[in-house]
Amino acid sequence: MLPLVYHPNYSCPFPDNHRFVMSKFVRLYEYLHAQGLVTPDNLHQPMLASIDDLAIVHQVQYLNELFHNTMEPRAWRRIGLPWSRGLIERTFTAPNGTLLAARLAIQHGLASHLAGGTHHAHFDFGSGFCLINDLAYTAKTLLASGEVKRVLIFDCDVHQGDGTAAMLKDEPRAFTCSIHCEKNFPFRKHPSDLDVGLxxxxxxxxxxxxxxxxxxxxxxxxxxxxxLYDAGVDIWQYDELGHLDISWDAVATRDELVLQECLSRHVPVATVIGGGYDKNHARLAQRHATVVEVACDLYQQYC
Ligand SMILES: [Zn+2]
Structure with missing residues (x-):
């Protein structure tokens, strides 16, 4: 069965009417569980990352300010989420979820993280609901340990992966590609190795x-x-923060063609869910489940 990575702390207590749908992680988990796609055999739980771990890509002062809630209010507003102990715990856990999914992918060919894709987080500041950059963290950690020699970050979230691009710009072994809607957040883009603005x-x-x-x-x-495949579902035509006209079926077709292309070439691939915004929280969870459902099918076929 497809290895899945999830931690119960991902959906921390949070205002229910917020644009960022914090409940989507547990809803995604429960949806997949109801479908029989999560069992004790294929579920993997990451550990909380330490400040030392995360310092491989982030400034220590920034990490300390996050952890102890001592950040300037202006810097905090840029993140757009209310600080809480629960938020910090999930934020320090999820990057290790992406790292764990990547390690499982290296071992088994394919793995999915039921979170991740916080690509607007930069070296010393957070932005756009992103505090820690799990993609840069995973790439750097695996390169430093020698577990991989070349990583491709293939970011299909509708928003440009500015944080990942900036954090890995001096790392030639990690190639960053972002395919996004050009006239959308972030309005000041940091160049990826390859940007495709739609x-x-x-x-x-x-x-x-x-x-x-x-x-x-x-x-x-x-x-x-x-x-590392960021399967952001904010490309969907009715997403609250996307501006593309992509149907639900085409979201699934995209995930299928991306995963199939990697697997047919025997390139391990780890998926993260990326962005998705919807007042209908159950529907959002189902939309995020798309990549996992596609991955489950392909796992039977290829792995
Ligand atoms: Zn997005």
Missing amino acids: DKHLNDADYLTVVKRTLNQLLDEQQPDLV
């Missing part, structure tokens, strides 16, 4: 062509030994 209201066929062509080209050129 027009507003792009349709299914054009979107899928771009994703497929870009991934093929990168797998050929970069020959990564691991892909």
Whole structure:
């Protein structure tokens, strides 16, 4: 069975009417559990990361300010989430979830994290609901230990992966690619190794062509030994923060073509859920489940 990574602390107590849907993690877990896709055999739980662990990509002062709630109010407002002990615990756990999913992918070919993709977090500041950058952290940790030699971060969230791009710009062994809506947050973009900025209201066929062509080209050129796939579902046409016209079916088709392309080349791939925004929280959880459902099917076939 497809290895899944999740921690019960992911959905901390949080205002229910907030734009960021904190309940989506537990809802996603419960949805997958009801589908029979999570069992004690394939469920893996990450450990809380220490400040020392996270310092491989973040400034220690920033990490301490996060942990002890001593950040300037202006810097805190940029993150857009209310501070709480629960928020910090989930924030220091989820990066290790992505790292664990990546290690399971290296071992088994494919693994999914039921969180992750906090790509707007930078070296010394947080932004856009992102405090710690799990993608940069995972890439740097695995490169430092020698577990991988070349990582491709393939970020298909509708928003540009500015934090990941900035944090890995001097790391030639980690290639960052972001395929996003150009006229959307963040409005000041830090260049990735490859940015594909899409027009507003792009349709299914054009979107899928771009994703497929870009991934093929990168797998050929970069020959990564691991892909971190940010399967953000805010590309969906009715997402509250996306501006593309992508149907629900095309979200699944995208996930399928990305995973299939990696697996058919025997490149391990770990998925993270990325962004998704919806007042209907149950529907949002189902949307995030798409990549996991696709991964479960392909795992039977390839792994
Ligand atoms: Zn997003």
